[in-house]
Amino acid sequence: xxxxxxxxxxxxxxxxxxxxxxxxxxxxxxxxxxxxxxxxxxxxxxxxxxxxxxxxxxxxxxxxxxxxxxxxxxxxxxxxxxxxxxxxxxxxxxxxxxxxxxxxxxxxxxxxxxxxxxxxxxxxxxxxxxxxxxxxxxxxxxxxxxxxxxxxxxxxxxxxxxxxxxxxxxxxxxxxxxxxxxxxxxxxxxxxxxxxxxxxxxxxxxxxxxxxxxxxxxxxxxxxxxxxxxxxxxxxxxxxxxxxxxxxxxxxxxxxxxxxxxxxxxxxxxxxxxxxxxxxxxxxxxxxxxxxxxxxxxxxxxxxxxxxxxxxxxxxxxxxxxxxxxxxxxxxx
Numbered sequence: 001x002x003x004x005x006x007x008x009x010x011x012x013x014x015x016x017x018x019x020x021x022x023x024x025x026x027x028x029x030x031x032x033x034x035x036x037x038x039x040x041x042x043x044x045x046x047x048x049x050x051x052x053x054x055x056x057x058x059x060x061x062x063x064x065x066x067x068x069x070x071x072x073x074x075x076x077x078x079x080x081x082x083x084x085x086x087x088x089x090x091x092x093x094x095x096x097x098x099x100x101x102x103x104x105x106x107x108x109x110x111x112x113x114x115x116x117x118x119x120x121x122x123x124x125x126x127x128x129x130x131x132x133x134x135x136x137x138x139x140x141x142x143x144x145x146x147x148x149x150x151x152x153x154x155x156x157x158x159x160x161x162x163x164x165x166x167x168x169x170x171x172x173x174x175x176x177x178x179x180x181x182x183x184x185x186x187x188x189x190x191x192x193x194x195x196x197x198x199x200x201x202x203x204x205x206x207x208x209x210x211x212x213x214x215x216x217x218x219x220x221x222x223x224x225x226x227x228x229x230x231x232x233x234x235x236x237x238x239x240x241x242x243x244x245x246x247x248x249x250x251x252x253x254x255x256x257x258x259x260x261x262x263x264x265x266x267x268x269x270x271x272x273x274x275x276x277x278x279x280x281x282x283x284x285x286x287x288x289x290x291x292x293x294x295x296x297x298x299x300x301x302x303x304x305x306x307x308x309x310x311x312x313x314x315x316x317x318x319x320x321x322x323x324x325x326x327x328x329x330x331x332x333x
Contacts, residue, residue: 041228047216047219051214051216055214059212061159061160062090062160064162065163065164066093067094069237069278069279070225071165073111073235074234075163075165086115088117091117092117095124098142099141099260099281104239122150124146124149141284142281142283154187160210160212162214167221169220169308170309171308179218181214185209230296230299233295239279240276241293243273245271247272254289257269260282
């Protein structure tokens with residue numbers, strides 16, 4: 001007989017916690033009810049906890065993809081509520097390009113240790129050493145090559161479900177995803193072969209070699225994520241908040257000046273206050289100019305943004321309108 005999972009208790013938000021924000025109305029970024037309850041965020045959190053428990057109950061060898069970024073940290077916070085600290089029933093998996101921001105990888109390790117979670121790290125550089133990944137030029141971004149290393153990790157550990165923090169508002173290819181996204185024996189996503197999801201019933205049957213990618217925060221938006229971070233007071237890598245950084249302007253984006261992304265001939269280096277809306281491979285992740293120093297500041301800033309976080313900050317998504325979908329067909333998350 002299965003031991004029942006512990007009940008989830010979400011403490012109510014303090015009425016004074018957001019006293020400095022505007023009164024509740026259509027422009028209130030935290031959607032507060034008169035009683036101070038955040039019903040919209042509560043519903044999203046409950047859905048995410050439900051889906052995480054569905055994964056734990058339906059699969060033998062699931063794993064949670066964990067990069068140390070804001071979306072995976074929100075997922076991890078919900079997993080902690082679903083199962084309890086030190087009781088998350090699946091490992092955390094990180095596919096490391098070798099070009100990640102050191103602040104993020106250090107925060108990743110710290111958070112995994114705090115939760116007593118099993119952290120598995122697999123590197124694109126190891127795939128390069130095996131010859132399964134070959135770069136066309138030395139300065140090529142390794143971001144798209146994560147697919148190969150991810151599929152190798154799935155085969156190594158025989159994972160049958162991978163939980164990720166992708167959201168439908170990020171990019172139009174991700175908007176097509178089911179909550180439980182079926183992948184064939186080659187790790188490929190076939191949009192026409194996805195299964196119906198009616199009345200929160202999920203067909204999780206698999207043939208040998210197949211697996212699922214599960215997206216418990218699919219229905220969240222970037223604004224929801226930052227509202228939740230503000231409400232739960234979640235710690236994040238410092239790069240998400242405004243800080244001075246040397247950048248150059250390139251193709252309408254601010255490119256951070258690093259040993260991996262040096263300025264090109266004719267480019268002018270300038271120091272600006274910036275923050276990162278999303279954090280990935282250094283070679284393709286760009287900050288935005290900002291003075292937002294807190295999660296509440298970012299909530300307000302996000303309300304005025306008219307571009308998606310990936311479209312505004314990821315160079316690898318600007319190669320073509322179908323770049324993300326092509327990578328997903330190759331096994332990319």
